[in-house]
Amino acid sequence: MKSELLLVLVLSLCVSSKPLSKKRTYNKLLLISFDGFRWDYDQDVYTPNLDELVKEGAKAKYINPPAITMTSPSHFTTITGRWIEDHGVVHNLMFNTSTGKIIPHKGTLKQSEWWDNGALPLWITAQNQGLKTASFFYPGGGVNYTGQAVYRSLVLSQNHPDDNETEWKQNIDTVMRWYTEEDFHFVALYYGEPDNVGHAKGPETPERRKIIEQIDRTIGYLRDAIHKNSLTDRLNVIITSDHGMTTVKKSPEVEEIKLNKYMSFLNLSQFELLDYGGYGMITPKQGKEKEVYDALKNAHPNLKVYKKEEIPEHFHIAKNKRIQPIVLFADLGFNLNSRIILYINKGDHGFSNDEMDMKMIFRAFGPDFKKNFLAEPFDSISIYPLMCKLLGVIPEPNNGSLSDTKGMLVDDSDAGERIKVSLTLLIMMLISNII
Template sequence: MKMRLELFLVVSALICATGKPLSKATARNKLLLISFDGFRWDYDQDVDTPNLDQLVKDGVKAKYVTPPMLTMTSPSHFTTITGRWVEDHEVVHNMMFNSTTNLKVPHKQTLSRSEWWNNGVLPLWITAQNQGLKTASFYYPGGGANYSGQAVNRALLEKFDHVDDNETEWRENIDKVMSWFSDEDFHLVTLYYGEPDNVGHAKGPDHPDRKKIIQQIDRTIGYLRGAISRHHLNDKLNVIITSDHGMTTVKKRPLVDEIILNKYLNLLKLASFEILDYGGFGILTPRPGKEQEVYDALSNAPNLTVYKKSELPESFRLAKSERLPPIVIVADLGFNLNSRFIVYVNRGDHGYHNGEMDMKTIFRAFGPDFKKNFVSEPFDSVHVYPLMCKLLQIEPAPHNGSLSVTEELLHGTGGSTARLSAALLLSMLLFVFTAP
C-alpha cells in the first residue's frame, strides 16, 4: 500500500507538471504588435543594440522573416494583420489607384481611404472585436479604414507632415499605449513607427545615420520594457516586434545606367495607365490590343523582369488579383524603375523580389506566452496572423497562414503531445490502483 501511495504522488506530480502549459492558457493575455518600417533583418548586426540583444535571451527570435510580394509598406502590413496574400486582400500598392480613371492617391492620403482597404477581407482588429475584444491601431496601415460598417475601436492616423524620427514622441506613444492596456483594458494594439525606412530611403542602408536610428530604436525597446513594468503588465502582455520589408542600396550613375523605360517603348502611345517611378516595382496597363507589343518592348529593357499578370510566378501570390494591371515589372535588386527621366533621389529602396535577402525583415517577441532564448528558422510573414489569434485566444478569419509554422515559439507547444502525455500518466495512475 505504501508503494502505491508513493507511485500515486509521483504520477500526480507528473500530471500537474505536464498540464501546466494547458492551465496557463485559460488566462487571456494582451498583445502589442509593433512594426518598425523598413527594418532589414540584419540591421542590428553592425550596431550596438543591448536591448534587442536582451530580447533574444528573454524571448524568441526568427532568423529572418520573408515579406509578401509586394515588398511595400501597405501591402506587407496588411498581409501581417490579415494573414492573407496580397492577391487576396487586394492592397496591391502603397498608392491608391484606379487604372480606368487614372486616379492616383499618395500613400499617406490612401491610409484613410476605406475603399482601398475594404475588399471583403477582415483584419485582426475587426475579427477580435467581433469576439468581444477591444482593439486599437496607432498609425498602423489599414487601421483607419472602415470594414463593411465596422471601424477599429480606436484608430490614430499619421498627419501628412508627421516627423517620423522624434524619439521623445516615440516614448510618449508607448506611454499612451501602455495606459490603453492598463487603464482602459484594451486587448490588442498595433503600433507603427516610420523608421528606419525614412533614413534608409534618404541616406541608404549603409549610411551612419541608419546605424544611429537603429540605436534609437534599441533605446526605445528599452523604454518599452520599462513602461511594461511600470504598468504592471509583465505577466499580462505579449509583444511582437516586426517589420514590413527590408532595404537595399540603389545603384546610381556613374556605376550603372538608370532604367529609363521610355527608351524602350513609347509610353504615351502604348500605355493608358502606369506607376513606374516607385522603387523596384512597376505596373502598367497597355492600350487596347497593345499588350504583346508592350511586353515584347519591355523584355528588351535591361536589369528588370517583365511579366504578364496571367503568367506571374505562383510564388508571388499576385496573379489572381483583380486590381493589378496586366503588366507587372520587377527591377533587379538595386535598380530603380524610371519611366521617362525623373531625377531619382532615393539612396535606398525596396519593392524588389521578396526572395532577395535585402528585402527580409526582423521578428522578435517576448511575454508570458513566449519561450525564452529561442531562435526559430525563417518563415513568411503571412504566418504571424494565426500566431496572434492563438495569443488572443480567438477564432481566426479565413487566412493563408498556418499556426504550425509559428506555434513552436510559444510555451507548451505541441499541446496535443502534452495532452497525450497527461493521458498516459493518468493510465499509469489507474493501473497503480487497479492492479491486483
C-alpha cells in the same frame, strides 16, 4: 459493486479536475512594426536592448515579406494573414486606371475602399469575439471593414514627423494606459523608421545606424514601461517590420532602367505605376498589350517583365483584379524609371522578396514565449495565426501556418485541448459501460 466503484472513481476525477468548460484566460498582445527594419540592421550597431530580447524571448533569423515588398501590402498581409492577391492591397498608392487618379500612401489611410476587399484584419475579428483592439498609426487601421471600425484608431497625418524620439516614448506611455486603464487586449503600433532614413541616406550609412540606436533605446523604454505598469506577466510583445532596404544603383556605375528608352508611353500606355522602387505595373492602351510586352521583355538585363497570366504562382499576386496586365520587377537596387531619371532616394525596397536585403526583423517576448529561442525563417503571413493563438481568437481563413511559430511558445502544442477531449471521451465510455 465493481461498477459502483468505477462510477465513483470517474465522478471524483471530474470533481478533482478543472471544469472542462472553464474558459482559459489569455494575455494581452502588442504588435510593433518598425517600417523598413532590415533583418540585419542590429548587427553593425550596439543594441543592448534588442540583444536582451534574444535572451528574454524568441528571435527569428529573419522574416520573408510578401512578394510586393512595400509598406501597405506587407503590413496588411501581417494583420490579415492573407496573400496580397487575396487582400487586394497591391501597392502603397491607391489608383484608378480609368481616370488615372493616384492617391499617395498617407492619403490612402482613411480610404475604406482601398483596404476593405473581404479580408478582415485581426482588429475586427478580435472585436467580433469580444476583445478590445486599437491601431496606433498602423496601416489599414483607420478605415471601416464591412461597416465596422477599429474600436480606437490613430492615423498618421500627411506631414507627421517619423523620427521624434520623445514622441516615440509618449506613444508607448499612451499604449500602456490603454492596457492598464481601459483594458485593451490588442494594439498594433507603427513607427515610420528606419524606412525614411534608409530612403534618404541609404541603408549602409551612419545615419541609418544612428536611427537603429534610437529604436533600441525606445525598446528599452518599452521594457521599463511594461515593468512599471505591472504588465510583465500579462503582455506579449511582437516586434517586426514590413520589408528591408537596399542601396539604389546609380549611374555612371550602372545602366539605369529608363523605360521611355524602350517604349513610347504617349502612344502605348493608358496607365502606369512606375518611378516607385523596383516594382511597377502598366495598363497598355487597347490592343497594345503585345507591343508593350515585346518592347520591354528583353530591353534591359536587370528587368523582368510579365504578362499578368505569366506571373509566377509563388508570388501570390496574379489573381487579384487590381494587378495590371503588365507587371515589372527590377533586379535588386535598380529603380524603374518611366520617362526620366528623377529618383532621388539613396535606398529603396519593392524588390523581390527572395532577396536578403528585403527580409525583415522578428522578435517576441512575454509570458507566452520561450526564452532564448531561435526560430528558423518563416513567411510573414504566419504572424497572423500566432497572434490569434496568443489572444484566444478563432482566426479568419488565412494563408499562414501556426506550425511556423508554435515552437517559440511555452505552450507549443495543442496537448491541453487533446487531453481534455480524450478525458471527456474516456469518461463517456466508462459511464456507458457501467450503465
